[in-house]
Amino acid sequence: MRLGVLDVGSNTVHLLVVDAHPGARPLPAYSHKAELRLAELLDARGAISEAGVERLVATVQEALQVAEDKGVESVLPFATSAVREASNGEEVLRRVAAETEVELQVLSGEDEARLTFLAARRWLGWSAGRLLVLDIGGGSLEIAYGLDEDPDAAVSLPLGAGRLTAGDLPGDPPEAEDVRTLRRRVRAEIAKVVSEFTRYGTPDRVVGTSKTFRQLARIAGAARSAEGLYVQRELTRKKLEEWVPRLAAMSAQERGTLPGVSEGRSRQLLAGALVAEAAMDLFGVETLEICPWALREGVILRRLDHLP
Structure with a gap:
């Protein structure tokens, strides 16, 4: 099956497309990256700025289109420290879900x-x-x-x-x-x-x-x-x-x-x-x-x- 991993990290939003089967090594098929550097877009309150949220939403939408174009059957979306530790992290997650239908899993x-x-x-x-x-x-x-x-x-x-x-x-x-x-x-x-x-x-x-x-x-x-x-x-x-x-x-x-x-x-x-x-x-x-x-x-x- 063809899987896509959507990684919303502190530096980049990275979609990695792989052909994967149980018991076999995942084979990379395509990689799509956008550098957002969310860790550097925090304001004085430790919140991701409005501009940063808008860029994140647009980037996730773009990644979903790429995943569809590449025939991805299932996308595994997750976010790491930049969203996890932002003071408005929950608001950002709700915004992304509402505008893209992607529910990011925030990893500890x-x-x-x-x-x-x-x-x-x-x-x-x-x-x-x-x-x-x-x-x-x-x-x-x-x-x-x-x-x-x-x-x-x-x-x-x-x-x-x-x-x-x-x-x-x-x-x-x-x-x-x-x-x-x-x-x-x-x-x-x-x-x-x-x-x-x-x-x-x-x-x-x-x-x-x-x-x-x-x-x-x-x-x-x-x-x-x-x-x-x-x-x-x-x-x-x-x-x-x-x-x-x-x-x-x-x-x-x-x-x-x-x-x-x-x-x-x-x-x-x-x-x-x-x-x-x-x-x-x-x-x-x-x-x-x-x-x-x-x-x-x-x-x-x-x-x-x-x-x-």
Whole structure:
């Protein structure tokens, strides 16, 4: 069957169309994205602005038309931290439902972490052993650890690259003091939860998912996306530590010229790098693997698990 996953995230609204059957690997058929950066469209009250809501409604309507054009039988719509944490989130959900007939399922931060972990587990297989999975989104950082398909520990922290850029790094390039202040805050937040994971022992493999980790790995020398999903890609803490001060000295336009960095994400890359560096350091990770599957694939896999 042909499924569509409609992901209303903090950075993008992404429709992923896949051909999927129980017991088989979901095969991507089409991808449609629109960059809204909802995490950056919050007003002083923490609400998504009227303009932001109108753009969201229009984007969902466009995605539904694309899904119909591509022969999608069923759409799985969900929203993450930007809608979940907006002070007018319920109003936004009602507006989207009234104008598009799409009822977005709002995932909790823990749900995001668990579904992303499921995707990484299925991609890597049982032989990967105990996994530590890190995912940096636009609005939050998800961390999960476990041996099975359901992790033993899963948390979500408000340390998304888009959120931190909008709230803590206003300059372009940012002021050195702003970077130092954000670095301290990020590390303090992550340090609060480290013990929840380390008590389970040392992971056999550490995995990074999400666009942020893929871009950081690429600028650090990993293979291009054009070389395919099955090429192993890694990010070392040593390389990341070398890149952080370089990214801090660059403007968003300069970061956008780096290999693998999209113009829409270039401004967020420094904040994402600070979060990635802090997580790898505090969890004692020297090298992590890049996994091409993440939250959207986890949603698809969970749906397939429940099909008759």
